[in-house]
Amino acid sequence: MDRRVVITGMGIVSPIGCGVETYERALMDGVCGIGPITRFDTADFKVKVAAEVKDDFDPLKYLSKIEVKKMDRFTRYAMAAACEAAEQSGIVGNVDPAEFGVYYGSGIGGFETFVEEHDTLLSRGPGRVSPMFIPKMIGNIAAGQIAIRFGAKGPCICITTACATGTGAIGEAYRAIRHGYCEAAVAGGAEATIHPLAVAGFQNMTALSLSADPMRASIPFDKERGGFVMGEGAGALILESYDHAVARGAEILAEVAGYGSTCDAHHITAPDPEAEASGRAFSQAMKEAGYTGDDVVYINAHGTGTPLNDVTETNAVKRAFGEDAHKVHISSTKSMTGHMLGAAGAAEAIAAVFALRSGVIPPTIHYEVPDPECDLDYTPNKAVKADPTLALSSSLGFGGHNSVIALRKI
Amino acid sequence: MTTFEKIRAIIADKSGEDEENITPETEYTDLGIDSLTIVEILMDIEDEFGVTVEAANAGKTVGDLVAKVEEEAK
Numbered sequence: 001m002d003r004r005v006v007i008t009g010m011g012i013v014s015p016i017g018c019g020v021e022t023y024e025r026a027l028m029d030g031v032c033g034i035g036p037i038t039r040f041d042t043a044d045f046k047v048k049v050a051a052e053v054k055d056d057f058d059p060l061k062y063l064s065k066i067e068v069k070k071m072d073r074f075t076r077y078a079m080a081a082a083c084e085a086a087e088q089s090g091i092v093g094n095v096d097p098a099e100f101g102v103y104y105g106s107g108i109g110g111f112e113t114f115v116e117e118h119d120t121l122l123s124r125g126p127g128r129v130s131p132m133f134i135p136k137m138i139g140n141i142a143a144g145q146i147a148i149r150f151g152a153k154g155p156c157i158c159i160t161t162a163c164a165t166g167t168g169a170i171g172e173a174y175r176a177i178r179h180g181y182c183e184a185a186v187a188g189g190a191e192a193t194i195h196p197l198a199v200a201g202f203q204n205m206t207a208l209s210l211s212a213d214p215m216r217a218s219i220p221f222d223k224e225r226g227g228f229v230m231g232e233g234a235g236a237l238i239l240e241s242y243d244h245a246v247a248r249g250a251e252i253l254a255e256v257a258g259y260g261s262t263c264d265a266h267h268i269t270a271p272d273p274e275a276e277a278s279g280r281a282f283s284q285a286m287k288e289a290g291y292t293g294d295d296v297v298y299i300n301a302h303g304t305g306t307p308l309n310d311v312t313e314t315n316a317v318k319r320a321f322g323e324d325a326h327k328v329h330i331s332s333t334k335s336m337t338g339h340m341l342g343a344a345g346a347a348e349a350i351a352a353v354f355a356l357r358s359g360v361i362p363p364t365i366h367y368e369v370p371d372p373e374c375d376l377d378y379t380p381n382k383a384v385k386a387d388p389t390l391a392l393s394s395s396l397g398f399g400g401h402n403s404v405i406a407l408r409k410i
Numbered sequence: 411m412t413t414f415e416k417i418r419a420i421i422a423d424k425s426g427e428d429e430e431n432i433t434p435e436t437e438y439t440d441l442g443i444d445s446l447t448i449v450e451i452l453m454d455i456e457d458e459f460g461v462t463v464e465a466a467n468a469g470k471t472v473g474d475l476v477a478k479v480e481e482e483a484k
Contacts, residue, residue, distance in 0.1 A: 065426030066442035128457075131449040 009089025009238035015051035051338025072110030077234035078190035105159035107342030109139030162397030166345025171259035188346030190234035220332035231338030235346025260284030264400030279319030289406035303332025434473030
């Protein structure tokens, strides 16, 4: 049983704005969400900037006061994104609860909560560690809270594949609906790790840009790129079988038409420079989506801005598209949002939907110095009207996880 | 501060509710407080008053808790 799967709702909490309308405008205008870190003093850190979610995020828009207290920041972001997506789709109450799934992840989970409660253990002893610690911190709790909010009693699965989390969650939800395990699902990911311990860890593995200039920190595919910029937030999409969406008269935003999922099996953090497995993830998604040479293709690249990622991903696209790779429109919206880690794939899938619907490719901003090893069309600095017929969104995660989803207009 | 005021401050902190919205008649369920949050509140009460109240004896309202703490503190 292979069914068509469509997107009927989207929601976002991002460093360039909350809510899909604000986010789309910011993406197309090339707004940069990166600035000096405000959450903690960076005096002793080599890293100085991050892409923080700003004050336009109001947790009380969708949560009660006590829910805010009982949820880690990553779950608050997740709930806001999921509620926005559900409102847009009108799915709640219009699907059999047993047919309503949740495929929602986080790269890490309740990082701030973990550290706070560890501090409590040291300062006040084991008898004062909060009974809320475990259910607030565990990485799957965003999925559980979303299911509780919407009464979703179908499959409820947490995907944790580092930076590929969001894309993997959408891909797995797509397969579940395609193959008849549920009619609809909330899919996506959330992350909130702009915390001194996490920044120190990423910094010391030399993954992060050390540029203090927000305009030259997240510069994917640029020869001077030196690492990614920590972002945060959440993205959520409502996926639904085509027949179900049509039967209830839902507005269809795009079709999820393919998914590729592979592993490098190479190194814990470095991508395999041969790009065999990552290239194959692209090929799988394209093939399932019925790619032909006549398609106008947009790729919302993983494009983290680390020296290794961007050249590897360029090679993966070349493996998948061959000579046609030079015709593909590519951009990394991480140049604007920073790297939202477990939320990135969901945020970028939403960007890809915008590109399909408006025909406009969001740019890779702050692109200045071409790299001979990254020689494709990265849509530098200005949005381009290209009317793509097929959009891919790729994510490559620590652990070697490669996930690519393919989207089409409908 | 009275016992009620101290307990109200603890409950406000754990529930996120403003203090002026918490009265002796307020029920835990009005504030969304469940059994896990009750345990959190009782931990702070133990630190504040030096008395141990079991979750099962915390009653239904803020006033019930104030009475229990005052009884235990005697």
